[in-house]
Amino acid sequence: MCLMCCSSKAIxxxxxxYLHVNYEAKLKMNKEKKHINRNVVLEIGKDVSVCYDSKFRQFIALDDSLKMVRASVGEWIRTMENNGTLGRTVSFAVYKHLPAMNELTYTDEIFRYLYxxxxxxxxxxxxxxxxxxxxxxxxxxKAVGEWRGRRWTVWYSMDIPIDDGPWKLQGLPGLILHAEDAQGDFFFTCVGIEEKRSPIILWGDHMRKCTPEWFQREITEFWKDQSGYVSFRNGMPKPDYSNTDFRPQSFTPCLMENYE
Structure with missing residues (x-):
């Protein structure tokens, strides 16, 4: 697993x-775990839209502010716990029409490394x-389509003639208000739409640039052996698993798309 080139992307x-779409998301991030419930927000602007987990956005904002005041590890943990952002597991953000029309920028994290x-x-x-x-x-x-190993069923409304939707989904003559995959791993259901003006912000400082294929391989390695991955990233020897009582549980990620 070679590290890709680094790039500092300030906020x-x-x-x-001009429009905020709130989705109730039910996501299964690993095959061995249950679904988790999240509030996913789609902010739509004139040129760019962004879809993200609202809880993780709070985490990023808090993390940035704590870095600025050089908070200790204990202060960092207490602040995250008090704000309910410590146990986050959904960290993706999808920026459509960035860096150019018909392109997207995907941001995510693996153990506090932003990519x-x-x-x-x-x-x-x-x-x-x-x-x-x-x-x-x-x-x-209703529409059905296949994309990178997953079959998606969506419901879109031509009452809202906007070509957009949750996550990377789009390409229809109306806003996608519900989406689910055939395996039953991912569900997005609109629970509210409001006209709201606010800045669409690219969050994340010192993000490392990578490729989709590389990120898929990396996230897979992380879930296979989280302790070993963290040790590797910090330049430490891999943990000794000779005592199987301390061997971490291995998980298989439910990837939203498959590049292999």
């Missing part, structure tokens, strides 16, 4: 949102279905 304002990569927006071959429903009070149509 910067990219656009101004980002850039790629083209998914070209999902959506198949329109003869079905309708109502999500969050909006009339919706």
């Amino acid at each position: 910067e304002v990219l656009d101004t949102s 980002y990569y850039e790629q083209e927006l998914p070209a999902i071959d959506w198949q329109m279905q003869n079905a309708d429903s109502v999500v969050c009070g909006y009339s919706c149509s």
Whole structure:
């Protein structure tokens, strides 16, 4: 696992949102664990949109402020615990139309190391279905599409003619208000939409640039052996697992997309 080149990306304002879409997300991050519930927000601006877990955004803001005052490890832990941001597990953010139109920037973390990569927006071959429903009070149509090893079913509303949706999903003539994959690992359901103007910010300082394939391999290695991974990243010898009582549990990540 070789480290990719580093790049310092200070917090910067990219656009101004005019719409905030709140999704109730049910995510299974590892095959061996249960689903976790999160509030995922999609901020839509004139040129750029961003989708992120609101709890992790709070974590990043707190972490930045604690770094500025050079808080001790104990102070850092207490502050995170008091704000309910210590046990975060969903750290992705997806910026659509960044760095250019029809491209996206994906940011994520692995054990407090922040990474980002850039790629083209998914070209999902959506198949329109003869079905309708109502999500969050909006009339919706159904579409099904496959993308990198997952089959997604979505409900989108042409009452909101915006080509966007949760995570990397997009490419339809209306905003995606519900999405789920065929394996039942990931669900996003809109629970509220509000007109709201606020700066769309690129969060994360000193992020390391990588590729999607590299990040997938790295996150897989992390979940296989978290203690060994942390030791490796800090230049320490791999832990001695001769005593199996102390061997960490190995997990298999439920990757939203498969690059292999």
